[in-house]
Amino acid sequence: MKPTNPNASDGMWNPLLPELPERSRLYSLAPIGLGTGEIESVTSYISRLAIAHTVSTWTLLSREIGPKLFDSNPILRSRLGELVATTGSSLNGENDTSRKAVCILASLTCRTDLRHLTMAFCRGYVSSRFLVGVKQIWCPQCLAEWKAQSLPIYWPLLWQIMAVKVCPKHGIPFEKCCPVCKCSFFPVSAHTRPGYCPRCYQWLGLHDGRGSGTGAIDSIEREHAVCLSDFLRDGQRAMGMGRMEKSVFPENVELLLQSFFQGNVAALARFMKVHRSTIIGWKNRTQAPTLLLLADLSQKVRVSPEALLCRHLQSADFEVRWEAADRPPRKCFVAPPKVDLEKMRRELEEAASDNGISPASLSQIAARLGCRQTTLQRRFSELVEKVKDRYQKAQALKRQVRAKIFRSAVRSAVIDLHKAGYYPSQHRVKLEVPEFIDMRDPVAYDEWKCALAELGLLGRRSVRAAAA
Ligand SMILES: [Zn+2]
Ligand SMILES: [Zn+2]
Numbered sequence: 466m467k468p469t470n471p472n473a474s475d476g477m478w479n480p481l482l483p484e485l486p487e488r489s490r491l492y493s494l495a496p497i498g499l500g501t502g503e504i505e506s507v508t509s510y511i512s513r514l515a516i517a518h519t520v521s522t523w524t525l526l527s528r529e530i531g532p533k534l535f536d537s538n539p540i541l542r543s544r545l546g547e548l549v550a551t552t553g554s555s556l557n558g559e560n561d562t563s564r565k566a567v568c569i570l571a572s573l574t575c576r577t578d579l580r581h582l583t584m585a586f587c588r589g590y591v592s593s594r595f596l597v598g599v600k601q602i603w604c605p606q607c608l609a610e611w612k613a614q615s616l617p618i619y620w621p622l623l624w625q626i627m628a629v630k631v632c633p634k635h636g637i638p639f640e641k642c643c644p645v646c647k648c649s650f651f652p653v654s655a656h657t658r659p660g661y662c663p664r665c666y667q668w669l670g671l672h673d674g675r676g677s678g679t680g681a682i683d684s685i686e687r688e689h690a691v692c693l694s695d696f697l698r699d700g701q702r703a704m705g706m707g708r709m710e711k712s713v714f715p716e717n718v719e720l721l722l723q724s725f726f727q728g729n730v731a732a733l734a735r736f737m738k739v740h741r742s743t744i745i746g747w748k749n750r751t752q753a754p755t756l757l758l759l760a761d762l763s764q765k766v767r768v769s770p771e772a773l774l775c776r777h778l779q780s781a782d783f784e785v786r787w788e789a790a791d792r793p794p795r796k797c798f799v800a801p802p803k804v805d806l807e808k809m810r811r812e813l814e815e816a817a818s819d820n821g822i823s824p825a826s827l828s829q830i831a832a833r834l835g836c837r838q839t840t841l842q843r844r845f846s847e848l849v850e851k852v853k854d855r856y857q858k859a860q861a862l863k864r865q866v867r868a869k870i871f872r873s874a875v876r877s878a879v880i881d882l883h884k885a886g887y888y889p890s891q892h893r894v895k896l897e898v899p900e901f902i903d904m905r906d907p908v909a910y911d912e913w914k915c916a917l918a919e920l921g922l923l924g925r926r927s928v929r930a931a932a933a
Pocket of ligand 1: 604605606608633634635
């Protein structure tokens with residue numbers, strides 16, 4: 466179908482007039498590094514988009530992205546507050562928030578390639594746990610080189626991946642803290658500018674070869690970083706856009722197990738330095754590998770992560786490096802605290818059936834259980850809704866009772882003063898009512914005004930007050 470030509474006055478297609486593409490609300494800013502292992506992250510894209518419009522990241526998020534991302538959430542500001550802090554990194558990961566944010570950005574910029582800026586392509590292939598880091602990390606040497614070559618400065622997606630600790634190009638460990646203010650920061654903040662510290666606004670790259678970024682080169686870590694950089698490039702092509710129906714990782718693990726470990730799960734678990742249940746989970750398709758373990762396996766059997774997930778391998782494709790098994794585990798993540806689901810359910814049920822005047826709020830229950838509110842929300846959504854509903858009703862009732870007390874105390878003070886022949890000024894009423902009543906409170910103020918109006922005193926002062 467021919468596109469409509471807006472310049473044609475009669476609505477007909479005129480080949481002599483230029484063809485205009487669809488207008489986008491925001492600039493159709495092109496992402497950096499598409500189709501390479503150095504592809505930009507979506508958090509970097511958001512900050513560059515804000516800079517392109519000469520507004521802060523906060524303004525872009527609060528005016529354009531936030532209202533669509535959180536719908537008409539009444540606590541939009543606090544949700545945005547979370548986004549420019551701890552939860553900002555999740556935008557680069559594989560989750561619903563990230564997918565929704567990319568859709569919003571795509572509709573605002575009319576770009577169809579923004580889905581490549583997150584780890585969304587891993588969906589169903591790699592576990593969404595331990596995928597992206599919470600804090601921003603960077604290679605000062607890369608930043609310095611880009612600046613020297615007048616290339617655009619940005620935060621690559623690779624710098625967000627938890628399993629990558631060194632720069633694949635320079636082999637030096639990533640920096641985590643600003644060399645000037647010594648602070649670490651999140652990928653999204655109110656005033657993010659790629660390459661600069663959002664707290665002290667100092668340049669984070671090297672200055673003429675001076676500064677940090679001179680850590681020892683770790684060949685194993687570098688191998689991992691290169692492997693995952695390649696995975697970002699090849700994985701997008703192989704797994705993105707639903708090209709593969711499902712992962713062939715379970716079949717490849719089974720082949721590895723039978724060909725090199727005589728079907729002994731414990732032997733493969735020892736080789737990989739994981740629990741046996743992990744290998745069984747991989748085989749049964751009940752558990753997807755984390756990116757870290759996938760990179761580890763890839764290095765130990767000399768097969769790329771993308772091939773392990775997407776290609777039906779033969780036993781000749783594996784080149785098992787037995788010496789790699791003797792290496793101490795590269796790094797271990799601290800597992801999240803074990804959750805006692807039964808205790809959680811009990812506490813929530815008790816709170817939901819509490820008919821007292823002060824039922825516990827969700828935050829109080831979460832603090833008692835030592836877990837997050839989001840954990841409770843995810844696992845017991847129905848019970849949590851009941852708890853919230855009960856708490857909100859109790860709060861509304863409390864507000865009503867409080868308003869009644871305020872109104873009755875203010876009214877009787879106004880009438881008593883009037884009867885005594887004094888003008889019931891705000892100051893005099895304040896001295897008469899109990900101390901906990903603040904006359905600046907909207908309810909108390911409103912009642913004072915109403916009482917004055919009923920007594921016909923609005924705008925007039927009693928004779929005695931004037932004489933005094
Ligand atoms: Zn580098
Ligand atoms: Zn700083």
